[in-house]
Structure formats: structure tokens, C-alpha cells
Amino acid sequence: MTSVYSAEGKNIPCTVIEAGPCVVTQIRTVEKDTYDAVQLAYDETTEKHATRSLLGHFKKAGTTPKRKLVEFDEMPELNLGDTVTVDMFTEEDWVDVSGISKGHGFQGVVKRHGFGGVGGQTHGQHNRARKPGSLGASSYPSRVFKGKRLPGRMGGDQVKVTNLKVLKVIPENNLILVKGSVPGAKGAYLTIEK
Numbered sequence: 001m002t003s004v005y006s007a008e009g010k011n012i013p014c015t016v017i018e019a020g021p022c023v024v025t026q027i028r029t030v031e032k033d034t035y036d037a038v039q040l041a042y043d044e045t046t047e048k049h050a051t052r053s054l055l056g057h058f059k060k061a062g063t064t065p066k067r068k069l070v071e072f073d074e075m076p077e078l079n080l081g082d083t084v085t086v087d088m089f090t091e092e093d094w095v096d097v098s099g100i101s102k103g104h105g106f107q108g109v110v111k112r113h114g115f116g117g118v119g120g121q122t123h124g125q126h127n128r129a130r131k132p133g134s135l136g137a138s139s140y141p142s143r144v145f146k147g148k149r150l151p152g153r154m155g156g157d158q159v160k161v162t163n164l165k166v167l168k169v170i171p172e173n174n175l176i177l178v179k180g181s182v183p184g185a186k187g188a189y190l191t192i193e194k
Contacts, residue, residue, distance in 0.1 A: 001181055004167060014167050015182050017097075019192055020174040022084045025061040025069065038075040040084060041066035043189075068189050086174050089194070093166040096193045099184040103156035108132075113149040159183035 003013050026039035043066055047055060050065035058065050062081045078084070089095070109115040109132040117129045132151070135144055144150075161182055168177040182190060 014177045020085045023063045024082045037071040043067040096162045097182045098160035099190040101159045101183045104154040107154040108151045112154045
């Protein structure tokens with residue numbers, strides 16, 4: 001993240017996203033695929049790192065191999081091999097950004113769910129300050145209910161942040177600046193929808 005100053009001199013936190021150029025590699029139609037969509041490819045790679053089926057797929061579109069393929073159902077009329085750049089965005093647009101959130105590994109209930117622990121260190125407790133505490137009933141139902149907030153893997157989920165304002169578009173570098181934060185680590189792939 002970074003920040004920019006508005007015309008009024010206000011400091012606005014924002015995220016810089018490299019959004020393109022993306023190549024149209026497939027056009028799906030109702031007649032052939034039972035739904036309408038446009039497939040875009042991004043981030044060039046070498047032929048060595050692409051499978052043979054993907055090499056044929058990209059050759060059909062007339063482009064070099066790419067790392068990331070994404071389908072969009074609402075896109076303007078595009079043809080196979082067309083290039084989509086950040087020119088489709090304008091300042092003051094509102095976009096939705098989705099991606100994979102940062103993974104935090106296996107975490108306990110205090111960090112994962114915000115539990116407060118079991119209280120102080122008195123009354124004979126010496127080793128369970130950050131433990132979840134009692135889990136529920138005993139002989140009936142003799143199990144832990146699904147959805148119980150317990151320790152486990154945290155992060156690494158598909159997250160969508162909605163209604164982010166586009167502050168600036170830099171077409172010569174294929175960059176857009178959106179207000180606020182987006183999911184994922186630095187260098188992660190994102191999907192931007194208008």
C-alpha cells in the first residue's frame with residue numbers, strides 16, 4: 001500500500017495494481033458452452049512452464065503462453081486475440097477486487113477468532129490462558145458441533161473487497177490506484193470487476 005494526496009490536500013491510503021495487458025484467449029457462447037463469458041490471460045511465461053494443452057490454447061488465440069486465466073461474464077464485445085488494458089477504467093470508477101488472502105498457518109482461538117482466553121492466572125490455572133475453554137455438552141451429543149470456533153488454518157481464503165474507488169489510472173505502465181487495501185500478499189494475482 002501507499003498513499004496519495006487529493007486536490008484538497010487530504011492523505012488517502014491506496015493500493016497500486018498492475019492490471020494488464022490481458023489477452024482474450026477464448027470466447028464462450030451459449031450455443032457452444034451453455035453460457036456467455038470472455039476468458040482473459042495475464043502474466044507471460046515461457047513455453048517450458050506451460051502444458052501442451054495450454055500451448056495449443058494460446059496458439060489458437062495467437063498469443064504467447066500466460067500464467068493466469070480468468071473468465072468474466074460481463075465484458076464489452078471482444079474478439080479472440082484482443083488486448084484489454086487499464087484504459088477501460090476511469091477515475092472515479094467503483095470496482096470490486098477479489099483474491100486469495102494472506103495465509104497465517106495454524107492459529108489458536110485467540111488470534112483466529114478473538115477469544116479472550118480463560119481469564120487470569122489464579123485458581124490453579126497455570127497453562128491454559130489462551131485455550132478455548134469448555135467445548136460443550138458431555139454424554140449427549142458426544143461430539144463437537146460443526147462450525148464450532150476452534151484452532152485451525154487461518155487465511156488463504158478467497159476474499160472479495162467491494163466498492164473500491166479508482167483514484168488514478170496510469171495507462172503507460174498499466175497501473176491503477178484504488179482507495180484502500182486489497183486481499184493477498186505483494187505480487188499476488190487479483191481479479192478486478194467494474
